Amino acid sequence: MARFERTNMVWPRALTVVVMTIAAATFTLFGYRLALLGTPALASEQGGVTSADGVGLPQGYRDWPLISVAAVGSPVNDVRAKLGNDIAIADFRRGTIPYRDGAIIARLAWHQSHDQQTGDAIGVQARALGLNEEAIAKLLSGTSVAGAPINVQIMVKDSKKFASTGGWGFAQFTNGKADSIVQTSCFSCHAPAKAVDFVFTRYAQ
Numbered sequence: 001m002a003r004f005e006r007t008n009m010v011w012p013r014a015l016t017v018v019v020m021t022i023a024a025a026t027f028t029l030f031g032y033r034l035a036l037l038g039t040p041a042l043a044s045e046q047g048g049v050t051s052a053d054g055v056g057l058p059q060g061y062r063d064w065p066l067i068s069v070a071a072v073g074s075p076v077n078d079v080r081a082k083l084g085n086d087i088a089i090a091d092f093r094r095g096t097i098p099y100r101d102g103a104i105i106a107r108l109a110w111h112q113s114h115d116q117q118t119g120d121a122i123g124v125q126a127r128a129l130g131l132n133e134e135a136i137a138k139l140l141s142g143t144s145v146a147g148a149p150i151n152v153q154i155m156v157k158d159s160k161k162f163a164s165t166g167g168w169g170f171a172q173f174t175n176g177k178a179d180s181i182v183q184t185s186c187f188s189c190h191a192p193a194k195a196v197d198f199v200f201t202r203y204a205q
Ligand code: HEC
Pocket: 070, 080, 082, 105, 106, 107, 153, 154, 155, 170, 171, 172, 181, 185, 186, 187, 189, 190, 198, 199, 200, 201, 202
């Protein structure tokens, strides 16, 4: 009995050591990550594909957190998701303006598409709610999902490198390849949003 109790005493201590070691390792790794995040231009996030202006398609951007969504109507008919890297997301959530160097915003656009199964399910529910056929047709014509990808637009904050375009580098990628765009044409359309550091999107709560 005494031996059993002693064993019981020993294990929790050993476990504590293991847990503390893991915690210390995690802290160390996270600390390094934070140090990296502090570096402007985020070399680690710049992918192999880079625009002529030196704006990269960031590696892993597809896994970044969502800032918000948007859709543009006819004749464009697209749906858009805006994603941000760690610095951008933190700035969006805190409302930090201007955005810090190293912030990257990715705007992904797809053609609006109609999905049969989605439409059928919504139609069934609309009928159950008593909508007439004309109203259902209207409901379904305004219902869409993301279809084929159009392009990915990138804004990367580097207040020194891109000083002439509000501190933002602009680039556009189609099928993973950089399009030849003129940064000032992107910038001039973003110029009305000067008071919010040239960024239109607000964080969707
Ligand atoms: C016709 C005006 C116009 C032009 C030209 C334009 N943008 Fe935008 N851009 C917008 C508007 C409006 C939004 C907000 C709605 C949306 O997300 O599409 C936006 C959003 C964005 C966003 C998400 C951050 C934000 O500001 O909301 C990025 C990134 C972006 N644009 C990059 C570009 C790039 C790169 C180019 C040039 C290739 C470009 N834009 C050209 C108007 C424009």
